[in-house]
Amino acid sequence: MSRAAPVSLTHLGWGLALPVLFLVTVGLLAIHVTDRSPAGAVGETGGAADWTRRVVEAVGPLALKQGLYFLAGVALLLATLIPSYQRIGRYAYPAYAVTLVLLALLVLDQYVDLPLIPVRNDARRWVSLGPLSLQPSEFMKVVLVLTLARYLRFRSSYRRWYGLLPPFLLTLVPMALILKQPDLGTTLMLLPVLFAMLFVAGAQLRHLATIVLLGLATLPLFYIFGMKPYQRDRVLAVFRQDTADARWHMGPGYQLYQSKIALGSGGVSGEGYGHGVFVQYELLPEEHNDFVFAIIGNQWGLIGALLVILAYGVIVVVGIEVATVTNDPFGRLLAVGIVAMIAVQALLNICVTIGLAPITGMPLPFVSAGGSSLWANFIGLGLLINVAQRRPLLIANPPFEHGADA
Amino acid sequence: MFENRLKWLALLLAVTTVIVGARLAQLQIVRADEFRELSDSLLTRPQRYLLPVRGSITDREGRLLVEDRPASEVCVHYAVLSGKSEGLLRAFARSLRRRGDVPGDQPLDETTSELRHGVGQTWTRLAELTGVPAAELLERAERICRRVERIRAVLSERGLEGPIREETMFHALVDGVDERTALRVREALERYPWIDVVPAARRVAHDADALVHVLGRVGPVTAEAIERDPLGDDPLRGLVPEGRCGVTGIERTADTVLRGARGYERRDLRGRLLERVEPVRGQDVRLTIDADLQKRVLAILKPAVDASAHPAGGSAVVIDVASGDVLALASYPTYAYGATAEDFARLRSETRWLPLRFRAVSDAFPPGSTCKAITLVGGLSDGVIRPGDRIHCRGAFLPGRPTQFRCWIYNQYGITHDSELPEGQRGEDAIRNSCNIYFYEVGRRLGAERLCDWFDAFGFGRPQGTGLIEESPGIVPHERWLRQVQGRGHTPSDAWNYAIGQGEVTATPLQAANVAAAVARGRWEPVHVARLPGGEPLLAPAGPAQPFDETALRALRSGMWRVVNERGGTANKHAPLSSPDYELCGKTGSAQVAPRVISTRYVFEWPDGLRETVEARTEAEARARFGPAHIRLIGTRAAQRFPVLGEEGRLPAHAWFIGYTQLKATPRGAAPRGKSYAIAVLIEFGGSGGSVASPVARQIADLLVGGPAVGLDTQAGVEALSYAATEGATP
Incomplete structure (x- = not known):
């Protein structure tokens, strides 16, 4: 047992906490305003006390659920802060193994019917535990960052060709499993995280560039042989988004078309909170999840959209600053990985919403409805703050204690 | 190096962010108007x-008989109709608040409970405003719910789960609401969002x-x-x-x-x-029906039925021989167009008069002696007998059995047709006299199966082409039908019975009239009851036209002429027309039938196994005595019949007449000249076709060929159409 970690509430890293609070609030408001669930669904259960019913009614069941997820997320974050991140790092490989097994079980369920694994929208992404459904793939994001940081921290082998193999294997195995769920979005965001970590860790640029070029070269093959028809339609939807063909917009292009109408009709200042047709009618599929950014742009306009992007910007800047100031290699890689994870998710999600990337099914971190994504991101945030909090210790290391582990 | 790379990473993210920002600006500033327009329209x-x-x-x-008139419908949401309105009320309360129709500080619960109170008042308020009793409204609501349940059951059988569209819809509760009432409902119930008044149409006759x-x-x-x-x-x-x-x-x-x-x-x-x-x-x-003629026909039919020995209804059909158009299709008694549900309940319980029955097409009866027309054509065409062949009538068909298969004249007067014509009767004589013995013999020679083929040829056993779902095909008792239904084959006596229109064979008044039309025309053809605006008839499958042998028809037609126009013909006393130019040819019939069951003993079983017997006219009536109790019907038995059988136990008979009109100048046996109308009349339990049905046919024929006015005030006649059924009239 090492000494008690010096958790300081005044030292939570407000540069990270404030933008995240902002994002969560915006998300809750956007979820609340588009919550059209029938009030009776909750109201007629009968047993509930009067005031709870009123609260549920005023907040709306979806926003209420998301609020509860948020509170649980904060608890997770605080729990992540108590042990030092290095201590947590020691459990990186076991955590990786457990998550990998869960992912493998989800794939196995396609062939053998396992308990606790529901099929929704033809996908097996969830492990159902009573009222809670967890998505192992969401947790894989943060576990992979931990594992890669752990693997790469004292090595330099990745500066050679063969040395790139282990980190790639660590990433490609879960990618393959997640692709089988199928969940293209999560699959694709793992690679940029790996590249970002290898890049800052100092891998040879020509190696990375070669891999990227090779990957790009295989994309047409992947498009033709690796994709299902609906996925090809989604790629096409990006290139055909300005067609005048109304049938395309009513068919495969519908989601993007509606998303752009929501954003565009928001204008600079937005429709105003609680106003507009997108609030009144369910015109945008996945309006609480993958397309919540379009609702934000619709309600608060360009100003609101840019503020959200700014919040991510603050997180990235603070994260990079944490990575710069920390001189512990594990902490550094961890911070970079988490920053990359959050930034890649946010950028991919927003690019999908504004028609710069094909629809992949990627939540907007801290904003979209859903527990697993929120908790995974909060764990990541906790690790980042953890790194940030411990930095005075490292900086205060007396110069004569070279090599001493803190 | 690490910091350098970190800077490059930050730069990459920054560049991407700028691209995203530029795209957002393009969507939300440059193309904002375009998207605003799209979102609006x-x-x-x-x-x-x-x-x-x-x-x-x-x-x-x-x-004009019936048309659509604009009217409004008062509709109520299904959730309120079915009583599962809690969720809906909450949604309404929310939308009221969103629209600002209720003060914003009023709690949702309060608004909801106000609405709930309103739902409670819905029925009485609607009853007040529309004049439909609240009990009736509730009953209609229940009917709608049952209908929706059935639709749901059908859909879920096809594997469609979840709530169906009908469960989230407004359903018409009161229709045919006039403009003033509609306005009053709209004003008074404006605050009740589950009530909707929509434009609709009302069928007006x-x-x-x-x-x-x-x-x-x-x-x-x-x-x-x-x-x-x-x-x-x-x-x-x-x-x-x-x-x-x-x-x-x-x-x-x-x-x-x-x-x-x-x-x-x-x-x-x-x-x-x-x-x-x-x-x-x-x-x-x-x-194709002439409404005025239809009224006059009913006005003729009504007194004849009411004056008959056992009044219980009747029908008359007129067909234009040349075109096959049905000119009158009268079923008596009738009832008022636009009868309400209550009226229908009452009409259903009239088990003696059966006013809801479209008897002219839906009730198939044994055709009796009118069927002899078909037997004669069949026998002559198939060559089992020639027109000049004579057959003796000795009162009974079987030499050793004087009590069975007798001629009607022997039954009634104890004499035989041989006493009038000692040399025996030819076919046309037998038609004139309606001699059973002659036709027993023809039937014997033809055999039951061939006789049935001839019934087919004259359109029995199938619809006549009106397309009316009420149309009954009647029965042609072919061997395969008998085997299927009764599990037996033909016996020799079946052919004898069928030949005189008794036994299993049945026909509707419409089929009987079309037999007369076929005889006059020389060819059986489907009939028409309606035509499209272009004039083409509304066609329904009825089989191809069927021509007949002219020699056979000549014998039949002269026999049918003699039935009415020769002294001693079975309809001669009552049927000769008063028209100076036209005459009627026809065939009478008296078909023995079982009396009609007018009340039934229903045996019910209570859940505990106790049995109880109730006598009532309909099952609904019997069940009504138990209220909503869960009882099971386990058996029925006829309790009362009409008419009551006499001492000697002889069956009652329906009185038939079929015939057609022709110019007096028509040569004997030839196809009719001038306007030819085929007529069929059936007076249920009327007895003798000659004395009861043929006078009705005569009056109708006189009407058709423009004979002297029959002295009928049609208007008065129609108003008096409500039949003679009274409480005391049921024996």
Whole structure:
């Protein structure tokens, strides 16, 4: 047992906490305003006390659920802060193994019917535990960052060709499993995280560039042989988004078309909170999840959209600053990985919403409805703050204690 | 190096962010107007259907019989109808608050409970405003719920789960509401969002009571109606659950013609019209029936039925021989068009008079001696007997058995036809005399199966082409039918019985009239009851035309002439026309039938196994005595019959007459000249065809050929159409 970690509430890293609070609030408001669930669904259960019913009614069941997820997320974050991140790092490989097994079980369920694994929208992404459904793939994001940081921290082998193999294997195995769920979005965001970590860790640029070029070269093959028809339609939807063909917009292009109408009709200042047709009618599929950014742009306009992007910007800047100031290699890689994870998710999600990337099914971190994504991101945030909090210790290391582990 | 790379990473993210920002600016500033326009106009309200006007039905002369009149429907949301309104009320309360119709600080619960109170008042308020009793409204609500449940059951059988559209819809509770009432309901119930007053149409009849059976009824669309709808795939012409369709009569037969096509309207969310397709009015349908003649025929029929020995109803059919058009299709008693549900309950319990029965086409009876016309044509055409062959009538058919298979004249007067014609009768004599013995013999020679083939040839056993669902095919007792239904083959006596129209063979008055038309025309043809606006008849499958042997017909026609116009013919006393130019040819019949069951003993079982017997006219009536108790019907037994059998136990008989008119100048046995109308008359339990049915046919024929006025005030006649049934009249 090492000494008690010096958790300081005044030292939570407000540069990270404030933008995240902002994002969560915006998300809750956007979820609340588009919550059209029938009030009776909750109201007629009968047993509930009067005031709870009123609260549920005023907040709306979806926003209420998301609020509860948020509170649980904060608890997770605080729990992540108590042990030092290095201590947590020691459990990186076991955590990786457990998550990998869960992912493998989800794939196995396609062939053998396992308990606790529901099929929704033809996908097996969830492990159902009573009222809670967890998505192992969401947790894989943060576990992979931990594992890669752990693997790469004292090595330099990745500066050679063969040395790139282990980190790639660590990433490609879960990618393959997640692709089988199928969940293209999560699959694709793992690679940029790996590249970002290898890049800052100092891998040879020509190696990375070669891999990227090779990957790009295989994309047409992947498009033709690796994709299902609906996925090809989604790629096409990006290139055909300005067609005048109304049938395309009513068919495969519908989601993007509606998303752009929501954003565009928001204008600079937005429709105003609680106003507009997108609030009144369910015109945008996945309006609480993958397309919540379009609702934000619709309600608060360009100003609101840019503020959200700014919040991510603050997180990235603070994260990079944490990575710069920390001189512990594990902490550094961890911070970079988490920053990359959050930034890649946010950028991919927003690019999908504004028609710069094909629809992949990627939540907007801290904003979209859903527990697993929120908790995974909060764990990541906790690790980042953890790194940030411990930095005075490292900086205060007396110069004569070279090599001493803190 | 690490910091350098970190900077590059930050730069990469920054560049991407700038691209994203630029794209956002493009969407939200540069193209904002374009998207605003799209969000206003392309996001449309779901389309609203515009109801078409249903086509009118006129009579042969173009007299308007039924038409659609604009009216309103008071509709109530299904959640309120079914009593599962809690969720709906909450949604309403929310939308009231969102619209600012209730003070914002009023808690949702309070608004909801106010609405709940309003739901409680709905029925009494609606009853007050529309004049429909609240109990009736509740009963209608229950009917709607049952209908929706059935639709749901049908859909879930096809594997469609979850709430169906009908459960989130407004359903018409009171229809045919006039403008003033509609306005009052709208004003008074404005605060009740579960009530909707929508424009609709009302079916209005003009002096159509005499045609109530023919016209039929328009009613709400049922799941079964949708299933059999031939236009089901047409989005604008196919039936929809909230619509109306023809349920019976011509309204049903010609439904696809009458219904027209819905229009629709799409508006954007600000209420601006985007697209409007006008509804297409349904086509009119013209009956071949002459409404005025129909009334006069009923006015003739009514006194004849009421004056008969055991009055219980009757029917008369007139067909224009040349065109096959049905000119009158009268069933007596009739009832008032637009009868209410209560009326129907009462009408159903009239088990002696059966006023709801479209008896002219739906009731098949043994044709009795009128069938001898077919037997004669069959025997002569198949060569089992020649026109000049004579057969002796000795009172009974079988030499050793004087009590069985007797001639009617021997039964009634103890004499034989041989006493008048000692040399025996030819075919036309036998028709004139309606001699049973002659036709027993022809039947014996033909055999039952061949006789049945001849019934087929004359259109028995199948619909006559009206397309009316009420039309009964009747029975032609072929060998295979007998085996199927009775598990036996033909016996020799079957052929004898069928030859005189007794036994299993049955025909409707319409079929009987068409036999007369076929005899006059020389060819059997389907009949028409309605024509489209272009004049082409509304066709329904009825089999091909069937020509007959002219030699056989000549013998039959001269026999039928002699029935009416020669001294001693079975209809000579009552049927010769008063017209100076026209004459009637025909054949009488008295068909023995079982008395009608007019009340039944229903044996019910209580859940505890106790049994209870109740005598009532209908099952509904019997069940009504137990209230809503869960009892099971386990058996029935006839309790009372009409007419009551006499001492000697002889069966009652229906009085028949079939015939056709012709100019007096028509040579004997030739096809009729001049206007030829085929007529069939049936007086139920009337007894003798000659004395009871033929006078009715004579009056109708005189009317048709313009003989001296029969002294009928048709108007008075029709008003008095309500039949003589009174409480005391039931024996």
